[in-house]
Amino acid sequence: MIKGIGHTAYTVKNMEKSLHFYCDILGFQKLFELKNSDDEPWIVYLKIREGQFIELFYGGKKTNEVDGSTIGYAHLCLEVTDIHEIANYLKKNGLKLDVEPLQGLDLNFQCWVKDPDGNAIEFMQMNPDSPQMKN
CATH class of the missing domain: 3.10.180.10 (2,3-Dihydroxybiphenyl 1,2-Dioxygenase, domain 1)
Structure with missing residues (x-):
């Protein structure tokens, strides 16, 4: 579906x-x-x-009328082939990583950066043993 x-x-x-x-x-x-x-x-x-x-x-x-917070998605996740390659590429292009490459609880590798408006973007290298790959 x-x-x-x-x-x-x-x-x-x-x-x-x-x-x-x-x-x-x-x-x-x-x-x-x-x-x-x-x-x-x-x-x-x-x-x-x-x-x-x-x-x-x-x-x-766009703001929430109740508490004034910004309305929107928490983050965008982009799948990558090599977490270290993308992390180095981002840094080479003058971006500061919010989270350096690490392995998450789901066994996938991730790093994080923000776009010019502060939206969080997660880059994820899938691990064959992760729950996402087994389902």
Whole structure:
């Protein structure tokens, strides 16, 4: 029924910085842009791989009316082939890792970084013995 991650969406403060991060550093492809009914820039669509996308929405801040906290996903997880290779690549491109490569409780290897708007991104190298790979 569920095939995989189709996309995840973020409202960004600075589209230029976000496109640099996602396209120039992480290597995703900018596919297309959508404009709203007033013909203003609205969404930029990025391709991760066939059938998987990220939507970047221009500006604004979505907040919870009850406690004022930001509404959104906790993090985006991207599967990688080599956790140390991606960690070194990110650092080489001037990014500070929030979590250096380590093995999690699920046996997968992970490291973490934030995008220009502070959204947490987990990079995960799957372990053949992890529960995700056994199910």
